Amino acid sequence: MTSTPLMADQTLFRDARIFDFDHLPETFHYRDAQVRDLAFAFRPCLHGSTPLNTILRGVPGTGKTTAVRRIFAEVGEVCETVVPVLVPCQAHCTPYAVFSQIYLALFGQSPPGTGVPLRRVMARIAGDIAARGAVLVVCLDDAGHLLHAGVLDEVLASLLRIHEGYPGARAGVLLTLSDVDLDLSTALTPSTLSVLHASEVFFPPYSRQEIRGILADRVRAGLYPGVVPPAILDLMAERTDACGDLRVGLDMVRRAALAAEMEARTTVTAEDVHAAYAVSRHLQVGAALGSLNEGERAVLDAVLASAEDEAVISAEAYTRLLERRQMSYTAFHDHLRKLEFLRLVDLVKVRRKGRARAVLVRDGVEEVMPVRGAGVAEEERGYGGGR
Ligand SMILES: Nc1ncnc2c1ncn2[C@@H]1O[C@H](COP(=O)(O)OP(=O)(O)OP(=O)(O)O)[C@@H](O)[C@H]1O
Numbered sequence: 001m002t003s004t005p006l007m008a009d010q011t012l013f014r015d016a017r018i019f020d021f022d023h024l025p026e027t028f029h030y031r032d033a034q035v036r037d038l039a040f041a042f043r044p045c046l047h048g049s050t051p052l053n054t055i056l057r058g059v060p061g062t063g064k065t066t067a068v069r070r071i072f073a074e075v076g077e078v079c080e081t082v083v084p085v086l087v088p089c090q091a092h093c094t095p096y097a098v099f100s101q102i103y104l105a106l107f108g109q110s111p112p113g114t115g116v117p118l119r120r121v122m123a124r125i126a127g128d129i130a131a132r133g134a135v136l137v138v139c140l141d142d143a144g145h146l147l148h149a150g151v152l153d154e155v156l157a158s159l160l161r162i163h164e165g166y167p168g169a170r171a172g173v174l175l176t177l178s179d180v181d182l183d184l185s186t187a188l189t190p191s192t193l194s195v196l197h198a199s200e201v202f203f204p205p206y207s208r209q210e211i212r213g214i215l216a217d218r219v220r221a222g223l224y225p226g227v228v229p230p231a232i233l234d235l236m237a238e239r240t241d242a243c244g245d246l247r248v249g250l251d252m253v254r255r256a257a258l259a260a261e262m263e264a265r266t267t268v269t270a271e272d273v274h275a276a277y278a279v280s281r282h283l284q285v286g287a288a289l290g291s292l293n294e295g296e297r298a299v300l301d302a303v304l305a306s307a308e309d310e311a312v313i314s315a316e317a318y319t320r321l322l323e324r325r326q327m328s329y330t331a332f333h334d335h336l337r338k339l340e341f342l343r344l345v346d347l348v349k350v351r352r353k354g355r356a357r358a359v360l361v362r363d364g365v366e367e368v369m370p371v372r373g374a375g376v377a378e379e380e381r382g383y384g385g386g387r
Contacts, residue, residue, distance in 0.1 A: 012261045018222030019254040021247065024069055027217050030210045031063050037201045038071045041174075045079045050135050050172040053160070053196050055184070057177045058203025060284065061246040064176040067203075068139045075137075083129065084137045089145040090291060095155050098146070099125065102138060122158065123166065130168030139174040144182065148341050153192050160195040173198075179341070205244060212237035215249055223257055228268050232256075235270055239277045245284060252280040285364040288342040298325055299335040300344060303359050304366060313350065314357045329355075 017023055028035070034056070041052040056064040065086075072084035085105040092101050099121045103111050106128055111121045129136045138159055146152035162169045175198070185193060206214065215236055219228045228236070236256070240249030255276035256268045292300065302321035306312045318332050327335075333355055339345045344365050347357040 010261075010264075012223055012227045012257050012266070014224050015222050016254075018218055019250055021250075024073070025066065025214075025217065026221060028063070028066060028070060029213055029217070030206060031067060031203070034063070034067055034201050034203055035070065037199075038067060041199060041201075042071060042075055042082075045075060045082045045135060045137075048081055048133075048135070050170050051082075051137055051174075053173050053198040055175045055177060055198045055200045056203060057180055057200055059180060059205055059244065060178045061244075061248070062203035062205060063246075064178075064203050065141055067201075068141065068174055068176065072137075072139070081132070081134045082137055083132075083134050084139070086139045086141055089140050089142045093145045093149040093151070095151050095158065096121070098138075098140070098155050099158075102136070122162070126162050126166030126169035129162075129170065130166060133168075134170075136162075136169070136171040137174070138171060139176065141176045142178065143175040144177055144179050144341060147182070147187055148338055153188050156188065156196055157192045160192070206246060208237050208241040211240045211246060211249060214246060215240065215253060218250060219253060222253075226267060227257060227260070228253070232268050232270065232273060235273050239273065239281075243277075243281050248277075248280045248283050251283055252276045255280060282364040282368050284343065285362070285368045288344055289365075289369050291342070292339075295327065295331065296335045296338055298327070299332055300339055300365075300369070303336075303339075303345065303361060304369070307359070307361055312359050314347075314355070314359055317359060 038054065038056075041054045043051075045051050056067065058064055068086060072086065075082050075084055083106065085102050087098050087101045089098070092098055096118050099118060100111055102125055103109075103121055106125060111124075125136070136159075140146060140152075140155065143152060146155055156173065159171045159173055162171045173196070184196075184198075188196065212233060216233060219233065236249060236253060239252060240246060243249075252273065253276075256272040259272045259275060260266070260268045289297075289300075299317070299321060302324070303312055303317045306317045306320045314333070314336060318329060321327060321332060336345070336347060336357070336359065340347045344362055346360040346362065348360065350356050350358050
């Protein structure tokens with residue numbers, strides 16, 4: 001079937017915002033059980049109490065943050081005494097940054113001036129919560145970043161013991177974790193674990209049929225009828241399922257529709273989908289690269305420069321790094337573990353003892369960040385720094 005050319009000012013998008021990453025979808029199918037568990041955790045709030053502390057666990061793009069945003073929106077409507085605050089920990093990974101976000105949510109502005117001690121920020125937050133007789137509920141979204149920064153225990157203890165320092169202030173927490181194997185019982189101190197006492201809600205990966213259903217809802221809400229024929233939707237679902245991240249699928253739909261629109265066509269073709277997928281599939285890599293600090297980036301550079309085949313032994317990469325800059329082996333190792341956490345490399349133990357690891361660079365990293373000209377490449381290709 002040939003498609004009708006579009007007028008230059010015509011668009012295929014009924015509502016382009018539907019594809020924004022922070023868009024809260026109208027429908028939230030396939031997560032009834034998880035939403036029910038969260039509603040259960042929030043029941044005590046109806047009687048003025050704190051919620052059950054809860055960990056939402058699942059690989060990226062399984063709807064954890066969306067579930068939290070939905071329950072927060074609902075709770076905000078029915079319980080005036082609950083103050084929900086969502087903290088994206090990837091961007092705010094120090095205790096001060098976390099409490100600044102809470103402060104911002106409560107007072108509509110960041111803590112005044114620089115150098116205000118954390119204790120004073122906390123005191124102001126606690127005082128406000130206590131005076132209102134409210135319950136503060138903080139979601140530490142992607143809490144693994146706090147763990148890697150070595151501050152998760154401190155942040156949790158400060159929040160959950162807030163009533164000890166500031167009588168009348170009460171707080172509960174939600175944590176989202178994308179590392180399904182992370183064992184918090186060994187990562188937190190026993191005293192924090194005992195006050196956290198969290199229930200877990202698991203978010204399994206979506207099946208291909210579920211992915212298709214979610215993409216179909218978005219296509220219906222965001223694009224005009226007929227723009228994505230059923231066979232093309234099948235292809236989009238198949239690609240999304242192959243990479244395992246719904247966020248990639250949503251980005252791919254948008255890019256494919258934009259490509260068709262640019263060529264003044266009224267329908268998306270399989271070629272549009274393949275071209276869009278080639279870019280979208282590296283979305284997470286682009287976001288992870290954008291979040292690296294200078295040291296982490298230097299370590300990744302050294303790994304890429306040393307990796308002739310697929311794997312490089314960590315000590316070789318360290319030697320290569322020292323040719324360019326000074327860094328202790330401990331700092332190097334910490335940066336490597338952060339790269340592993342961000343899914344940029346895999347670390348495989350090579351000896352029973354010691355810290356030596358084989359470092360395997362993950363698919364897409366070299367394409368998004370070649371050894372030379374790193375940093376420019378992903379901007380040129382349209383990969384953002386954040387989500
Ligand atoms: N069941 C669903 N229905 C509609 N859209 C969904 C559903 N689940 C996830 N999404 C969409 O997929 C994208 C990723 O979802 P979300 O941010 O909630 O995932 P996440 O599990 O928190 O991921 P991460 O661990 O990377 O933070 C969002 O754009 C969200 O709107």
